[in-house]
Amino acid sequence: MDFKELVAGRHEYAKAWKARKGGKVIGWFETYFPEELAYAAGLLPVRILAEHEPDIISDKWIYAACYPVKDMANQLLLGRMDYIDGFVNTEGCQWMFNVYEVATNNAPQLFKHYLFLPDYTESKSSKDVLRSELDVLKTRFEEWLGVTITDEALDNAIEVYNKNRTLLRTICELRRADKPVILGSEFMNLLLADQVMDKAEMNVILEQFLAELQAREGRDMVRLMLIGSETWDSKLEELIESLGGNVVIDELENGTNYFWNNIYPQEDRLMAISLRYLGRNNHPVKDSNWRRRPQRIFELAEDYFVDGAIIAKQIYCHPHGTDNYEVWKILRERNIQYHYFERDMTVPKEETQLHLEAFMNMLRAGITRLVGWHNKIEI
């Protein structure tokens, strides 16, 4: 299965889905959006993905945002996603709110909704706020679409999404192997496709793909972890692979955080959804109380036997800019070597490649990770 092709054909897919199902498409920006609710309403939830297209229009609307936000605004204003019938912005990154505002201000006929998801996720009262907000969104979907979202529809959506997350997790577990059968770029494309496709259809593809993976030969490469801002493509993973490395695990908003934990069904369906989204592995904005990200990063690094980590932060990504300090600190303390760089609309390929190559050459010695990269040793 060529997942990259699925991602490239996402606009055609959504249009075909609408023609086939007669349903509407709802766009979302961050993975805190409770897709289950939209799915239960008969909507196709799709993540808005950024490209690397020369930006000709967004500067008029947005200043100093990260490139993906500007690119998304560019695409939306150019009408590349005119099949989308509405947007939901979930409280999170402010720049994402900016693109949501630009998109909906320029197309007032679209359905729009701001879902408040507490930034203080651990408070005793957070779950009740989110449950209440889910109820509001459910009503708004019902009014917009003229449908009733039944418990049966919610149960079905929860089941489909739980199955999807379980399949993703199962595939991800294969990356732990000494010789992983899946490359980081392929896994990223798989995830991106998952975020723009009907989950029931994607589940069928994933089951077939899982069977396909069993027959594959694994490859021994430098094992890397990818940490940092959200991503929208697999270009960095591909560059790493061209140098003999493989991203075997990530701690990205749109990566493992997207599928790591399931919904535990309970009688109160909305509360079950609320608990899942508050209890998931958090983005820096939602990790504003206890710092849980650094410890999780360390645990993933250990579990997936990484040789080193790459921290790629989008420039103008304020939440990650304020988390770096603690992420760097724990990696240093736990003797995990890392390479940090900033992403932008474009980065100089040769320079980036050279830095990554030098970093991986350092890791290839193998033994360095046992004694620490600060120590000079002769190999």
Added chain:
Amino acid sequence: MKKGQIWETRPLECWDLAKEIRRSYDGAIAGTDKVLGQGMTSWTLDWASAFPAIRVVEDNPVGAMMAAQDEPFARNCRLASEVRGWGREICGYHNTCWGAQFLGNTADGKPFPLRNFTVPFPCVCDSHIKRGQQARDFKPIARWTNDFTMYIGERDEKREEAMLDHRNYNTLKLLNEMEIVFGQKLDDEILFEMAKSYGSINDMRSEIAYYMTFKPTPLTVKDLYSFFQLRPSPKMGPDVLSNFWKSLRDEVKFRVENKIAAVGTERFRWLEAHPPPWHFLKYYRYMERYGAVCLGSQYSNLRELIFAEDGSYSVRSFTEPSYEAGMELSTREDLVRFMTTPDARSPRHWKIEEYIEPDKLNTMMRIYNCDGALLGIWRAGVGCTLLRKEQAMRLREDGYSVMVYEGAQPGDRVDLDEKRMLEQLDTWMESLGYQMLDDE
């Protein structure tokens, strides 16, 4: 008479009183507040004042002050935080203040006052959401958190019920736990008294904002930035602030009735949107050389009023139903509800207004009889920059002249080219047909 003078002008009589209050505030807290916290108390009641020896300081003014007073030191602070991993596009308030924490001293060489706890500054701004963590990353200290509850569209009181419960629960938890952690008793009676006087001071502030709609304006934004930092504090003694605001209100009213201007050459009025570059406030004086006066912004006092299209205004009440309207105030829970206010999207400060009332600045331009707007866009200030470009477009659509200037962030002087900004102002004024009064 000054060249180009149109209106009578004279210094404000309240200045001396304001300076005296400021000195007495510094004296009242000097040496008494042993427990220092990072963050912000409520917008309505400074609850820290009701503890015997607790004080809460926000990093915004601290960082801005450092950058204004000592640029080389502020740059060292930034470097100290960036080298540890802080993003170079992070808000200057943050990076400078917490960079000084890493360096271990303040600009004058004194030891950096380490915080004993952090409390939230609930805000929609991503940067503010992460504010509490710097101090507690540095050393293990007590911390509390809260949320800024937000949605877009018309007010929906039913939707807000759970939001208000959430905010009230976390505020109550904060106050109760702080008593236990620091062994200090919160004096609820002090807060009851502050709640009673809150409404009247707020009304006077709003009235002053209203008087600024008249031509010539009796105050400028520079006056406001000085006066609005004077917050009621029981540590200064009862009624000190109420009396000051009453005096100021009366004086401003007198000036309006007698057309006594803040700037005698006033002939061009402009508004802003967000904080100015704090280290470079002299551009206000520079603009006065053109007879141009800044009346403020949604960030300064002007958010106190709600304007109707016909020019009438009403006072925005942060605390409706107010104490005067009969709100029950007998328990700490009542005080918490008073502080949170019944509006889950309060305080309706400038950032929130931009989300909920995107046309507000246009309305203000009409009500304040303004001729133009000067908008700062900040590379490293997400909350200070978000939606600004759309705001400029909306103003231009209404026929207002808008000048936009770029910088790093209001509390960070790294990127602001001061000379270029003044040249831009010259060009802006000249393009509108104004010359410097000295040149005319």
